[in-house]
């Protein structure tokens with residue numbers, strides 16, 4: 229097991245911060261976009277985007293790794309939806325344990341390793357067809373540096389998927405007012421900053437855009453109690469509108485997330 233007591237370069241969170249978060253999280257279900265519920269709207273949108281980006285390029289059996297996979301509900305999803313061989317790395321004990329518990333609950337096998345993303349197991353360098361991260365790179369002041377570190381895991385021609393909360397516009401304002409301590413743990417991002425950091429890391433962008441018209445997810449499991457439930461009900465109402473084509477198109481002012489797909493130069497395969 230690696231020593232994770234040091235904070236990696238440019239990080240604005242510490243291992244202790246995440247250990248504490250994961251130690252107090254119950255084992256959730258894996259993401260399943262087939263469930264037809266308003267609260268699943270975000271996952272259905274992401275599933276459509278992933279299908280477009282991956283299905284034609286990476287066949288079942290392709291190797292996928294999630295970097296910063298602590299508590300990940302996504303890994304079982306990639307196994308079930310695309311038949312990928314799944315792995316994950318996270319530097320927290322509690323995060324790794326929770327990811328493993330989520331895999332076990334879903335009856336899915338995968339390899340989860342505890343370690344610092346900047347110090348990969350040597351045989352993981354250049355090994356993966358797909359590298360994904362959800363809510364990782366915005367916790368570092370130098371985004372290009374962490375994106376470059378993630379790209380080391382990719383084989384030439386492999387695909388990188390990066391999702392960040394924007395922490396700008398309406399979403400950033402909501403966090404600044406309601407959860408200022410959490411807000412301070414994020415570097416705000418836009419489509420442009422995400423494109424720039426991936427380009428600086430030597431990757432070729434294939435798609436980069438905002439996701440969702442309004443930041444409804446802020447009120448999902450994160451805000452318990454009556455106000456949280458009321459906000460979640462309002463979100464569900466909005467998602468119903470969005471699913472019927474009456475939503476706000478994703479944009480820099482009100483969207484909660486930005487998503488980037490990129491490839492690493494080199495020969496393609498699978």
Ligand SMILES: C[S@@+](CC[C@H](N)C(=O)[O-])C[C@H]1O[C@@H](n2cnc3c(N)ncnc32)[C@H](O)[C@@H]1O
Nearest residue numbers: 236246296298299300318319323344345362363
């Ligand atoms: C916002 S969480 C992401 C959670 C997960 N990917 C998901 O979508 O549910 C960020 C994760 O990155 C991990 N992390 C941060 N810095 C890291 C590093 N240098 N090496 C490995 N993991 C790291 C944290 O432990 C935490 O679990």
